[in-house]
Amino acid sequence: MSLKYVEEFRDGELARQLVKKICRISKKDLRLMEVCGTHTMSIFRHGIRSVLPRGITLLSGPGCPVCVTAQKDIDAYVAFAQRKEVIVTTFGDLMKVPGSNSTLSREKADGADVRMVYSIFDALNIAKENPKKEVVFCAVGFETTIPTIAAAILTAKAQGVENFSIYSANKLTPPALAALMEADGVKIDGFILPGHVSVITGTQAYRQTFETYDIPSVITGFEPVDILQSVLLLVEQNETNCPALVNAYPRAVSDSGNVKAKTIMNQVFEIADAVWRGIGEIPNSGMVLKKEFQAFDGAKKFDMNMPDVPEPKGCACGEILMGLKTPDQCRLYKKACTPMSPVGPCMVSSEGACAAYYKYS
Amino acid sequence: MKNDDKVLLDHGSGGKVSHAMFSDLILPLFDNPELSKQDDGAVFDVVQGKMAFSTDSYVVDPIFFPGGNIGDLAVNGTVNDVAMCGAHPLYISVGLIIEEGLAVGDLKIILESMAMAAKKAGVKIVTGDTKVVPRGKADKIFINTSGVGVIPQGVDVSGNQAKAGDKIIVSGSIADHGITILSEREGLKFDSDIKTDSAPLNHMVKDILNSGCKVHVLRDPTRGGLGTTLNEIAAQSNVGIRLYEDKLSVKGAVQGICELLGFDPLYIANEGKLIAFVPQADADRVLEVIRASEFGQDAVIVGEVTDQDPGRVVLETLIGGTRIVDMLTGEQLPRIC
Numbered sequence: 001m002s003l004k005y006v007e008e009f010r011d012g013e014l015a016r017q018l019v020k021k022i023c024r025i026s027k028k029d030l031r032l033m034e035v036c037g038t039h040t041m042s043i044f045r046h047g048i049r050s051v052l053p054r055g056i057t058l059l060s061g062p063g064c065p066v067c068v069t070a071q072k073d074i075d076a077y078v079a080f081a082q083r084k085e086v087i088v089t090t091f092g093d094l095m096k097v098p099g100s101n102s103t104l105s106r107e108k109a110d111g112a113d114v115r116m117v118y119s120i121f122d123a124l125n126i127a128k129e130n131p132k133k134e135v136v137f138c139a140v141g142f143e144t145t146i147p148t149i150a151a152a153i154l155t156a157k158a159q160g161v162e163n164f165s166i167y168s169a170n171k172l173t174p175p176a177l178a179a180l181m182e183a184d185g186v187k188i189d190g191f192i193l194p195g196h197v198s199v200i201t202g203t204q205a206y207r208q209t210f211e212t213y214d215i216p217s218v219i220t221g222f223e224p225v226d227i228l229q230s231v232l233l234l235v236e237q238n239e240t241n242c243p244a245l246v247n248a249y250p251r252a253v254s255d256s257g258n259v260k261a262k263t264i265m266n267q268v269f270e271i272a273d274a275v276w277r278g279i280g281e282i283p284n285s286g287m288v289l290k291k292e293f294q295a296f297d298g299a300k301k302f303d304m305n306m307p308d309v310p311e312p313k314g315c316a317c318g319e320i321l322m323g324l325k326t327p328d329q330c331r332l333y334k335k336a337c338t339p340m341s342p343v344g345p346c347m348v349s350s351e352g353a354c355a356a357y358y359k360y361s
Numbered sequence: 362m363k364n365d366d367k368v369l370l371d372h373g374s375g376g377k378v379s380h381a382m383f384s385d386l387i388l389p390l391f392d393n394p395e396l397s398k399q400d401d402g403a404v405f406d407v408v409q410g411k412m413a414f415s416t417d418s419y420v421v422d423p424i425f426f427p428g429g430n431i432g433d434l435a436v437n438g439t440v441n442d443v444a445m446c447g448a449h450p451l452y453i454s455v456g457l458i459i460e461e462g463l464a465v466g467d468l469k470i471i472l473e474s475m476a477m478a479a480k481k482a483g484v485k486i487v488t489g490d491t492k493v494v495p496r497g498k499a500d501k502i503f504i505n506t507s508g509v510g511v512i513p514q515g516v517d518v519s520g521n522q523a524k525a526g527d528k529i530i531v532s533g534s535i536a537d538h539g540i541t542i543l544s545e546r547e548g549l550k551f552d553s554d555i556k557t558d559s560a561p562l563n564h565m566v567k568d569i570l571n572s573g574c575k576v577h578v579l580r581d582p583t584r585g586g587l588g589t590t591l592n593e594i595a596a597q598s599n600v601g602i603r604l605y606e607d608k609l610s611v612k613g614a615v616q617g618i619c620e621l622l623g624f625d626p627l628y629i630a631n632e633g634k635l636i637a638f639v640p641q642a643d644a645d646r647v648l649e650v651i652r653a654s655e656f657g658q659d660a661v662i663v664g665e666v667t668d669q670d671p672g673r674v675v676l677e678t679l680i681g682g683t684r685i686v687d688m689l690t691g692e693q694l695p696r697i698c
Binding site for chain 1: 547549607622623676677678679680681682683684685687690
């Protein structure tokens with residue numbers, strides 16, 4: 001596995017030149033939001049905040065799939081784990097996310113069959129190997145992972161795997177950007193748009209949002225040079241009052257995105273309203289299984305209608321996700337809420353803003 | 362016992378079958394005068410001065426992995442723990458907890474690896490114990506090893522001895538062992554040649570201590586990785602630590618897998634690397650000594666001790682920024698995207 005292609009984008013000298021240029025042209029105070037958990041981690045990990053001018057604030061938006069998963073959905077995953085006949089399969093991030101009364105980790109320690117997988121196809125294989133059990137996959141994610149989930153559903157249907165289902169908390173990114181721009185009190189001067197998601201959606205997915213709100217927007221990769229370049233572009237656009245939608249990640253993102261992945265995704269899923277943790281319901285921002293695939297819908301199969309639950313008292317994850325607060329402005333931060341004992345998902349997910357603040361600053 | 366036999370509960374009963382397993386399988390491999398006496402414990406002469414004593418338990422899954430297995434890991438691990446106290450490890454005890462049904466062939470491979478590792482480290486396995494537990498009550502095999510060693514006159518290394526100005530040397534690339542195990546455990550089919558770095562470091566430590574150079578701290582950054590270990594030392598010595606990202610050595614494949622899964626190599630386990638805190642005046646000489654060792658050819662100075670921010674580890678990143686390196690909190694879990 002070669003990282004040469006990555007190393008170019010970690011070039012210290014190139015990064016320093018970009019920082020100098022940003023410092024030279026930056027005059028206005030700006031609030032720039034990254035809408036991807038991997039960007040959040042990369043910004044902290046490479047110490048990018050420490051080299052930018054004081055007037056530039058980087059905010060972590062609703063880009064960590066775990067952070068935006070509604071508490072009732074986490075409760076549903078816990079409820080599945082409590083059923084003896086069910087094997088719950090999940091990506092690692094979800095294991096420690098607190099529901100109202102428990103976590104998947106705690107249920108596992110209590111004897112539940114909860115298995116961490118790296119791909120939904122691993123979950124499908126577990127279903128084939130355990131025909132007497134029901135295997136439920138916790139489908140949490142954005143456009144990056146939804147096509148793979150769709151492909152697994154198609155495979156399960158073709159192979160007649162009947163003991164396999166998903167509980168979908170999948171979400172779409174562009175509607176969340178629009179919701180942020182409409183929300184009271186939110187002030188964002190530019191978006192650092194997600195690289196992974198954009199590989200699937202393509203640049204065109206953001207065009208409507210950009211045209212409606214005329215806000216500087218740059219699609220970018222995850223290496224420090226990528227991120228600094230996107231900051232430079234956003235600063236330039238703000239300083240010259242010339243907002244633009246720029247694809248600064250052309251080595252991975254095209255205008256139309258991954259058409260095949262989108263076709264599979266739309267074959268299996270349809271758009272629906274979805275509840276985002278801390279933000280509330282955003283119209284047309286979720287993806288649920290189409291009628292013909294409802295045999296694979298765990299919520300229907302197990303009649304799993306979880307009640308809405310209030311978020312933990314004092315938890316500011318919602319305001320943090322909307323850029324209204326930074327983690328250190330939450331009164332639970334580093335007190336009641338730490339990675340060892342997280343209250344909100346922004347602290348539990350490795351890509352959450354609070355976890356990044358806690359770990360790196 | 363034939364290689365294709367299974368270990369049965371009888372093998373741990375203390376009766377004839379247990380004795381046969383010890384006599385036929387274990388004793389010939391670990392043979393030495395202290396063990397051969399077959400008393401309840403090992404008897405050996407003590408020396409004047411200081412001794413170091415350490416114990417660790419090995420519950421790794423899978424038990425076989427590229428570059429080693431649970432057996433040599435268990436010997437090397439305890440040899441290194443004793444060596445990091447500045448001691449020459451001499452004797453080791455071995456406690457085997459075997460799950461009923463383990464293939465005798467697998468047990469034999471593990472025991473042979475332990476014998477070879479002990480020989481390479483120059484330590485004797487002088488006492489031990491074997492238990493067999495019913496199927497499902499353990500995961501194939503657990504091994505506990507304890508070791509004792511002698512600390513030479515004048516040697517005083519400890520995690521509380523780091524001083525401002527010390528240079529920090531790491532004996533090679535980081536995260537090799539943890540990523541090897543993770544790749545095997547989770548069945549991730551990466552096309553790479555990574556293997557564990559498990560190795561006995563006691564000879565390297567001996568060379569360092571014999572070089573006449575002053576050494577303040579020796580530590581092997583196992584679970585929790587380099588990041589956690591440096592935090593422990595910063596807290597123990599109440600000093601600040603500054604690391605340089607461009608000096609840290611991470612193999613390409615290891616870095617790639619970390620990127621893919623969202624892991625930070627600073628928190629991934631190592632089993633054949635040491636960290637040495639050395640006064641600046643002796644740093645280059647110690648580096649030479651480590652590089653001359655079989656297991657230290659890629660050693661580098663990765664940072665230094667400061668009197669700023671006591672208890673904190675700060676990383677200077679490739680782009681010239683800084684960030685805190687905190688202690689690992691909980692297990693690293695793979696990310697969603």
